[in-house]
Amino acid sequence: MATSSFPLLSFQEFLTGSEVEKRAVAQKLYNAFHTYGWVYLQDFGISKEEIAEMFAMSKKYFERPLEAKVRDTLNDAETNQGYTPDGAEANGGTDHKEKCFNLSVNVLQALAMVMDLDMNYFSSALAKADPQLRLLYYMPIERSIIESAGHARIIPHTDFGLCTLLFQDNVGGLEVDPFHTGEFVPATPIEGTCVINVADLLQRLSNDRLRSTLHRVTSPPLEKVGSDGMLPARYSTAFFVHPSADVEIDPILRDGEAKKYESVNAGKWRTMNTAKNYANILGPDGVKV
Numbered sequence: 001m002a003t004s005s006f007p008l009l010s011f012q013e014f015l016t017g018s019e020v021e022k023r024a025v026a027q028k029l030y031n032a033f034h035t036y037g038w039v040y041l042q043d044f045g046i047s048k049e050e051i052a053e054m055f056a057m058s059k060k061y062f063e064r065p066l067e068a069k070v071r072d073t074l075n076d077a078e079t080n081q082g083y084t085p086d087g088a089e090a091n092g093g094t095d096h097k098e099k100c101f102n103l104s105v106n107v108l109q110a111l112a113m114v115m116d117l118d119m120n121y122f123s124s125a126l127a128k129a130d131p132q133l134r135l136l137y138y139m140p141i142e143r144s145i146i147e148s149a150g151h152a153r154i155i156p157h158t159d160f161g162l163c164t165l166l167f168q169d170n171v172g173g174l175e176v177d178p179f180h181t182g183e184f185v186p187a188t189p190i191e192g193t194c195v196i197n198v199a200d201l202l203q204r205l206s207n208d209r210l211r212s213t214l215h216r217v218t219s220p221p222l223e224k225v226g227s228d229g230m231l232p233a234r235y236s237t238a239f240f241v242h243p244s245a246d247v248e249i250d251p252i253l254r255d256g257e258a259k260k261y262e263s264v265n266a267g268k269w270r271t272m273n274t275a276k277n278y279a280n281i282l283g284p285d286g287v288k289v
């Protein structure tokens with residue numbers, strides 16, 4: 001089985017174990033998020049078959065003609081739904097979305113346990129949430145293009161919500177720079193796992209105790225590159241967990257700690273970041289006219 005430089009954790013005992021077992025998993029999760037902002041989770045309550053079905057649906061979606069897909073192009077940063085040239089956010093995966101949502105609430109509840117927050121803190125913050133299941137398709141492309149300056153399959157970024165659940169196929173190319181030093185480490189695909197990363201709002205809420213990880217997608221390992229220098233297609237699915245629009249994210253301080261971030265409104269934060277990410281297609285106001 002492939003291994004990675006990042007912690008790999010079974011979530012089983014958090015889902016079905018005793019209070020003591022739950023707490024032990026929660027602490028490991030917190031430690032991974034504190035040190036790396038990144039964890040591989042195993043036994044998280046979504047079956048291999050369900051994940052395979054999600055990838056099959058994604059493949060079918062992207063195989064449709066471009067004209068059909070562009071009809072659903074993202075046109076409003078506040079709604080933040082639609083096809084974009086980099087990938088797509090599509091409906092039709094409700095079942096999976098619900099499962100991913102339950103998993104994210106569990107993961108956040110585990111963190112709440114260690115952060116001494118009310119156990120319902122995150123389920124309340126997500127009560128009217130509109131999380132997004134993003135289906136990503138990276139088309140086959142020449143390696144020399146991806147590796148030229150300023151190019152990548154997805155450029156280095158942090159995610160801007162609370163956390164992200166990520167399912168990737170076995171192609172590879174996802175890389176993480178946990179310490180923001182410019183040193184990217186492969187986040188190798190590991191069968192039967194999903195990756196969970198901390199995103200900006202959780203970093204702000206924890207006053208930097210949890211790390212929002214810089215990541216990118218670039219060329220996979222050389223053995224995956226064709227003799228013609230072409231990178232194979234790559235599919236992944238990201239599930240972005242974001243609080244309800246009316247929630248204020250104000251850093252939770254420990255005794256004597258200085259506040260590192262101003263409070264932000266989650267709804268405005270999401271619209272602002274979506275508008276910024278898609279400025280090319282939405283224009284400066286975040287709405288296509």
Ligand SMILES: O=C(O)CCC(=O)C(=O)O
Pocket residue numbers: 134136154159166168174215216217235236237238
């Ligand atoms: O495709 C991937 O593995 C990463 C996708 C990602 O980072 C994103 O959509 O924010």
Ligand SMILES: [Fe+2]
Pocket residue numbers: 157158159215
């Ligand atoms: Fe990301």
